[in-house]
Amino acid sequence: MKRSKSDLVDRVKPEDSVATTLTPAIETHGLRKDYVLGLRSVRVRALDNLTLTVMPNQVFGLLGPNGSGKSTSLKIILGLIHPTSGSARIFGRPSTHPEARRKVGFLPESPSFYPFLTGWEMVRFFARLSGVRSNELDERTERAISEVGLLDAAGRRLGLYSKGMLQRIGLAQALVHDPDLLILDEPMAGVDPFGTEAFIRIIQELKSRGKTVLLCTHMLSQAEQICDEIAILHLGRLVLEGSMANILRNFDRRSLVVGSINDKGLKAVRDLLSSLDVELHSVDFPPLGLEAIFRREVIKLDSDSA
Amino acid sequence: MKFFYNCVRSLFAIAENTIRDAVRQRFFSAVLILALLLVVSGLFFQEFDFGASELKFIADFGFGTVLFFGSILTIVATTQVYFGEFDSRAVMTVLAKPMHRSVFMAGKFLGMSLIVFHSHPTGCGETPFRAGLKKGGRRRIPTKESAV
Numbered sequence: 001m002k003r004s005k006s007d008l009v010d011r012v013k014p015e016d017s018v019a020t021t022l023t024p025a026i027e028t029h030g031l032r033k034d035y036v037l038g039l040r041s042v043r044v045r046a047l048d049n050l051t052l053t054v055m056p057n058q059v060f061g062l063l064g065p066n067g068s069g070k071s072t073s074l075k076i077i078l079g080l081i082h083p084t085s086g087s088a089r090i091f092g093r094p095s096t097h098p099e100a101r102r103k104v105g106f107l108p109e110s111p112s113f114y115p116f117l118t119g120w121e122m123v124r125f126f127a128r129l130s131g132v133r134s135n136e137l138d139e140r141t142e143r144a145i146s147e148v149g150l151l152d153a154a155g156r157r158l159g160l161y162s163k164g165m166l167q168r169i170g171l172a173q174a175l176v177h178d179p180d181l182l183i184l185d186e187p188m189a190g191v192d193p194f195g196t197e198a199f200i201r202i203i204q205e206l207k208s209r210g211k212t213v214l215l216c217t218h219m220l221s222q223a224e225q226i227c228d229e230i231a232i233l234h235l236g237r238l239v240l241e242g243s244m245a246n247i248l249r250n251f252d253r254r255s256l257v258v259g260s261i262n263d264k265g266l267k268a269v270r271d272l273l274s275s276l277d278v279e280l281h282s283v284d285f286p287p288l289g290l291e292a293i294f295r296r297e298v299i300k301l302d303s304d305s306a
Numbered sequence: 307m308k309f310f311y312n313c314v315r316s317l318f319a320i321a322e323n324t325i326r327d328a329v330r331q332r333f334f335s336a337v338l339i340l341a342l343l344l345v346v347s348g349l350f351f352q353e354f355d356f357g358a359s360e361l362k363f364i365a366d367f368g369f370g371t372v373l374f375f376g377s378i379l380t381i382v383a384t385t386q387v388y389f390g391e392f393d394s395r396a397v398m399t400v401l402a403k404p405m406h407r408s409v410f411m412a413g414k415f416l417g418m419s420l421i422v423f424h425s426h427p428t429g430c431g432e433t434p435f436r437a438g439l440k441k442g443g444r445r446r447i448p449t450k451e452s453a454v
Binding site: 099111112128170 | 309312315316320323326327330394395396398400403404405406
């Protein structure tokens with residue numbers, strides 16, 4: 001049975017969405033990618049009719065299980081592979097055109113660089129490829145490496161770097177030419193909590209500087225923390241897209257927070273809801289959060305002493 | 307014009323990187339040192355009389371070594387130049403930069419060509435130099451006149 005696109009895609013649009021005339025940072029239309037395998041030419045569809053729009057100054061999360069087509073989407077967006085059908089544009093230019101990638105930084109999944117180069121040489125090499133002027137090469141290289149906290153290890157060969165260090169130096173090469181769009185494929189995989197925190201800080205800082213970030217990740221808690229918009233892919237299809245705030249809202253349920261209530265009052269509420277044919281799912285004490293408790297206790301002590 | 311300039315810059319950056327990557331591999335250094343040692347060792351075999359002149363022996367031995375090790379270097383260094391990049395997936399990061407694939411291919415080719423052409427003249431230059439030294443030295447090649 002063939003399902004229409006509207007059946008497959010559950011789009012959650014932000015309530016306060018405003019029509020904008022800005023050129024999207026990334027725009028894909030009906031992307032489809034078929035891989036032909038083996039001598040019998042078996043076709044495997046990695047991506048099926050993907051239409052996405054990433055607006056400037058957004059942190060956009062592309063989420064999905066393994067084999068859902070996330071990396072294929074990124075490769076098409078970067079012009080590394082050609083789609084079977086459909087098109088992708090970066091800041092309004094076809095992604096297959098090299099100049100479209102002038103202001104794009106890319107960190108691939110499990111980055112593999114030249115093991116015989118030092119961290120400094122590698123970042124400098126990518127700065128040259130990105131078009132950084134000769135007289136700015138050293139300054140930009142130093143700034144990018146120091147931004148990821150690897151200045152001490154910059155003179156060491158990449159073959160001696162740990163996985164987390166490779167991820168960080170990979171981020172440095174993506175940042176070295178100060179790109180407007182940063183595409184990160186599983187950037188926090190294999191990175192320790194401090195490294196993860198640093199990555200999140202850098203992404204938030206980039207957003208505050210007006211940059212756009214397309215983040216492809218499995219780490220949902222981190223995505224929840226930093227993404228403005230997300231799209232969930234499964235089996236090459238877009239199954240959910242929208243702003244994080246709206247997606248996290250559960251429209252099937254509502255919570256009522258009341259003041260202190262005794263058992264008698266609670267029973268009356270239950271009876272009332274039951275008479276309205278509304279199911280009461282849970283009754284608990286809402287958590288305050290450590291910050292709220294801290295503030296409450298400090299304010300209480302201040303008022304007591306006053 | 308700017309696009310052409312960027313292409314040329316990328317081309318030389320890739321070529322330079324290819325050379326640096328290749329010469330830092332242990333195998334490359336080992337073969338190069340062994341080749342140079344063999345070329346130099348021609349000096350110690352000059353007493354052998356194979357029915358040819360001393361100068362001819364040095365030249366044959368030197369050029370033979372250069373040819374043999376040059377061939378090994380050429381084959382080993384170049385066969386992996388493209389596939390190594392694809393296998394390690396380092397190529398993905400490079401091609402995500404603003405340049406044509408043809409620039410990448412040409413840059414790698416240029417880098418490898420420079421390595422091969424450089425390794426040959428190094429050996430080829432050294433052999434005539436040594437032969438020249440011998441010619442101007444104590445032991446001269448016997449000429450028809452001196453033999454008489």
